Amino acid sequence: MTPFLIILAIIGAILVxxxxxxxxxxxxxxxxxxxxxxxxxxxxxRYDLLPDLVETAKKATSLDESIFTKVAELRSKAMQTTSVxxxxxxxxxxxxLSNAVxxxxxxxxxxxxxxxxxxxxxxxxxxxxxxxxxxYARQFYNQNVLDYNTRxxxxxxxxxASSMGFKPATAFEAAxxxxxxxxxxx
Amino acid sequence: MLPTIxxxxxxxxxxxxxxxxGFVLFISVAVWIFAxxxxxxxxxxxSIVGISFIVTGxxxxxxxxxxxKIVLRLAGAVLVNPxxxxxxxxxxxxxxxxxxxxxxxxxxxxxxAPNAFxxxxxxxxxxxxxxxxxxxxxxxxxxxxxxxxxxxxIKNYDTLYMSLVVILVGVxxxxxxxxMRTLWYGGSSRRSNNTGAGSGGGFxxxxxxxxxxxxxxxxxxxxxxxxxxxxxxxxxSAALLTRHPDGLANALQKLNDDTxxxxxxxxxxxxxxxxxxxxxxxxxxxxxxxxxxPIEDRIARLKQM
Numbered sequence: 001m002t003p004f005l006i007i008l009a010i011i012g013a014i015l016v017x018x019x020x021x022x023x024x025x026x027x028x029x030x031x032x033x034x035x036x037x038x039x040x041x042x043x044x045x046r047y048d049l050l051p052d053l054v055e056t057a058k059k060a061t062s063l064d065e066s067i068f069t070k071v072a073e074l075r076s077k078a079m080q081t082t083s084v085x086x087x088x089x090x091x092x093x094x095x096x097l098s099n100a101v102x103x104x105x106x107x108x109x110x111x112x113x114x115x116x117x118x119x120x121x122x123x124x125x126x127x128x129x130x131x132x133x134x135x136y137a138r139q140f141y142n143q144n145v146l147d148y149n150t151r152x153x154x155x156x157x158x159x160x161a162s163s164m165g166f167k168p169a170t171a172f173e174a175a176x177x178x179x180x181x182x183x184x185x186x
Numbered sequence: 187m188l189p190t191i192x193x194x195x196x197x198x199x200x201x202x203x204x205x206x207x208g209f210v211l212f213i214s215v216a217v218w219i220f221a222x223x224x225x226x227x228x229x230x231x232x233s234i235v236g237i238s239f240i241v242t243g244x245x246x247x248x249x250x251x252x253x254x255k256i257v258l259r260l261a262g263a264v265l266v267n268p269x270x271x272x273x274x275x276x277x278x279x280x281x282x283x284x285x286x287x288x289x290x291x292x293x294x295x296x297x298x299a300p301n302a303f304x305x306x307x308x309x310x311x312x313x314x315x316x317x318x319x320x321x322x323x324x325x326x327x328x329x330x331x332x333x334x335x336x337x338x339x340i341k342n343y344d345t346l347y348m349s350l351v352v353i354l355v356g357v358x359x360x361x362x363x364x365x366m367r368t369l370w371y372g373g374s375s376r377r378s379n380n381t382g383a384g385s386g387g388g389f390x391x392x393x394x395x396x397x398x399x400x401x402x403x404x405x406x407x408x409x410x411x412x413x414x415x416x417x418x419x420x421x422x423s424a425a426l427l428t429r430h431p432d433g434l435a436n437a438l439q440k441l442n443d444d445t446x447x448x449x450x451x452x453x454x455x456x457x458x459x460x461x462x463x464x465x466x467x468x469x470x471x472x473x474x475x476x477x478x479x480p481i482e483d484r485i486a487r488l489k490q491m
Contacts, residue, residue: 031286035286038283042283125272125273129272129276129280132276132280133276133279133280133283135280136280136281136283136284137283137284139284139429140283140284140285140286
């Protein structure tokens with residue numbers, strides 16, 4: 001094995017390594033993009049459900065109007081920000097909506113005799129399921145963001161990641177704490 | 187080192203890897219001893235090993251491909267569609283969104299004993315089965331923990347994993363068998379011409395016999411050790427997925443306290459359930475021979491996360 005061949009082999013190995021590193025980054029970035037779209041799907045389901053839920057709750061209970069109007073307003077606000085690409089802006093808006101829906105949930109559950117109203121119980125269950133799925137979609141997206149950001153920060157990828165066009169991704173997180181542990185008893 | 191979820195997952199994967207490497211080394215040593223004892227040359231020995239792998243592989247291929255259908259049929263499981271049990275369906279769907287997996291088929295077993303299992307050769311061909319008992323006896327978050335554990339088995343390709351281990355066990359058992367038969371019926375016709383190992387033949391003969399008798403047993407022990415590691419790994423993965431280890435920990439506690447045995451389970455399928463369904467416990471030695479780690483241990487690890 002001449003020295004020339006050895007050097008060639010080493011260069012070849014380095015090129016293969018860089019090739020697989022680059023592809024790994026592309027795949028990681030794609031995962032971030034796709035899981036972001038999946039959050040959108042779940043959020044849209046929430047937008048679709050809320051009018052029904054609000055109307056039914058209004059008829060079945062005599063809760064204060066402000067709870068319902070707040071949900072409706074924040075829902076409109078959230079729907080207007082769907083085209084915003086920055087995840088943290090959308091997270092802030094969506095978490096405000098989550099809080100309002102949460103408040104509505106707790107108020108309805110505390111209302112006497114609510115379990116007899118089958119339609120409302122049904123809608124509340126659906127709401128709980130959608131909230132769970134939004135949380136899971138968010139969790140998955142943030143995990144992918146963590147993975148991708150780590151990959152572009154570690155050595156040796158950190159040396160050429162930004163020159164190859166790999167910018168860090170933003171997590172779907174609002175500044176203020178909004179994740180409340182809820183035990184929904186219905 | 188603090189036992190965080192990530193550490194536990196890494197430790198589990200390392201231990202599994204070590205066990206598998208140890209297994210392969212063990213087979214290699216056994217083969218070498220057998221070859222020396224019978225004075226085979228290395229080419230014949232290797233070809234016998236190769237054939238054993240192929241034969242065992244083919245035998246196990248069928249069970250690997252149809253394992254899900256067979257086990258589900260044995261358990262009398264019935265396919266559930268979303269409208270029949272929306273809460274169960276939605277729990278699984280949420281977990282699949284959280285782990286980026288496709289939805290498995292969901293099955294129901296009519297039995298008041300609480301238990302669950304997962305099967306399938308990859309996430310695209312997977313199934314989860316739960317008993318009616320577990321649906322009744324567990325709270326929502328506990329059920330979610332159990333479902334996350336089962337989904338983690340699928341995500342970690344544990345059916346594929348254990349099939350590989352079973353193949354390795356089969357190979358060593360076959361080789362040990364071949365060795366003993368060759369000894370019994372005389373190996374003179376197979377001796378190589380001039381490169382026989384020759385020296386120290388008697389010692390290797392004895393060692394070979396010891397290995398032949400013990401190796402199937404040792405292989406079983408390794409297989410059970412791997413099974414236990416994968417159970418711990420599924421627990422840790424479930425905790426990472428739900429971000430709520432207490433759910434699974436409480437579920438395991440309830441499952442442990444329930445003394446009812448699952449009627450459709452038997453020794454062949456027992457290893458796949460979340461807790462040993464046969465409930466025939468007792469004695470420390472049982473620990474080495476069990477497919478599942480002790481429940482108190484599993485709960486303790488989860489509580490530490």
